[in-house]
Amino acid sequence: ADRAKQIRCNAVINEDPNNRLVRELKEEVARLKDLLYAQGLGDIIEMTNAMTGMSPSPSLSALSSRAGSISNLHDRIFSPASEEAIERLKETEKIIAELNETWEEKLRRTEAIRMEREALLAEMGVAMREDGGTVGVFSPKKTPHLVNLNEDPLMSECLLYYIKDGITKVGRENAKTRQDIVLSGHFIKDEHCTFSSTTGPQGEGCVILEPCEGSETYVNGKRVTSPTVLRSGNRIIMGKSHVFRFNDPEQARLERERTPCAETPVEPVDWAFAQRELLEKQGIDMKQEMEQRLQELEDQYRKEREEASNLLEQQRLDYESKLEALRKQVDSRYLESPEEEEEPEEEVPWTKRETELALWAFRKWRFYQFTSLRDLLWGNAIFLKEANAISVELKKRCSSNSSC
Known part of the structure; x- marks a missing residue:
């Protein structure tokens, strides 16, 4: 019986958390409005509603008609107590507006934010899937782009640079004009080269690489000094250490449609392939260089062995x-x-x-x-x-x- 007497029942309303929050905020708004009315600042509420596009209630119109002069109203608005109350009122009404926002409006706003974020990531060379769930480097389906090649296979194809419509500039960060693709290194100029992307009459994209004066830029192992039309799969070397592969999805698709039985290259197009291609085009045969070096080592070994034999x-x-x-x-x-002992001895009388x-x-x-x-x-x-x-x-x- 004593335990039964100690039992207490607390009534709990089964209310949605969002509805409860909206209700509490509305009560806070009503309390703040009553506070402003008590201080004789009801006309401030009418001015705020007029600025935000809200229709004032009849009581607020009656109160505003009885307001004083403009100077008196200005003094009352900028008093410390009224400023704090107005600020709290605006924040509360903003929260209520966000909670009352419909699902379609929230979806449109989220979609706009996502598009803006994807644009920023694309500018930095990072792509994003359409579902927006995973961030990484993904080959786009239509936009021409550059993919990095590295000596370490795990570091290859980890960077992707979009070539936008129009002019895409490549250079250093401290260049006079803003560069779209920023690179660094001893052989990279402030303004190294530019990519011009245009669309033909039949909808075919065309990307032209134009190196700047004095810059070292190689396409398929050959140094270019004039504008060069790029084809999908071309190897591009900028300076001495930046190796890229140019990809144009639309161009590659059209070529596959034109020549469906085209043979695919047996050797993979990677960093080693690009470097070997560069050396071959410059007249440097790696195999011949290795054989010559081996012959020099053998001659040196033979000479040292002969010297050691002669010394021994x-x-x-x-x-x-x-x-x-x-x-x-x-x-x-x-x-x-x-x-x-054999010397003759003389006899001496002793x-x-x-x-x-x-x-x-x-x-x-x-x-x-x-x-x-x-x-x-x-x-x-x-x-x-x-x-x-x-x-x-x-x-x-x-x-x-x-x-x-």
Whole structure:
């Protein structure tokens, strides 16, 4: 029972949110009008309605007939309180007018906005589908245009530039006159070239490319210096880095109708094709250049190999001469001691004391002579090691060793 007593029922009107908003705004308008009437500014409402084309009510006409002079009316209109009330009244009436707008009027206004947006996107080189749902680069069905070609296949055909009826200018952003297609780069002039789009007597479109003075513009690999009529599928290179393909849907359709059995090119028309075409037209054969470069590398390799072989042979001869010199030096030092022993000895009569001293000196000499010979051999061991190392390097089947 206590819980039942605490139950409260709040009545909620099942009203459409838009209707509720309109009702609240109308109440706000009525409240603001009452506020203006209370301040004696009813004539301001009549003037506002007359300016906006609304027919004033009879009560407002009666109030306006009792208005004061024009100067007094001006002072009352531009008072702070009246200005705020009038501003709020205008905003509220504008919102009510938007809510009361019919569906057809909203559709017409949305369509006008969409057309304006598509025109701006087309000027920037971005196309839009007819449903307006997806924004991207799409090939138009009638308008001639330029499609970019890039060395990276994923970056190709990502930019689309429309060629409008009349003159389409191509140049830099800082040019004196506004350019329709803005490019940048070291070889792009302020006013690089122009595209002239005209319509023939039979409805056939014709686009003429006219390069400006001193600009580098190539069509199908050939540099153009005079006005050139473009055909659908032509490759256009502006400067050194901007590569485009010209597409004219109407022209391509007419050509297909005239020659339905025309063969399609086997090789795709991409950035590499345009660059190779440019080099061929300028007299540069890539295959010949690669073969010539390969021949130069082979000649350089052969020359370096001969120089290395000659240097190795010279080093071998030097090592052999050094080895021969070391052998002669060792042999000469080894043969010095026997020659000294073979010298004739003169007999000298010695006394007993001299004989004892001679025997003592002989024993000492015989004891220490092996020490001096060992020192001599150790001194020549360095040369022997070097000789052995040289013989091993030169693959000579000879070796020298020393033993004490």
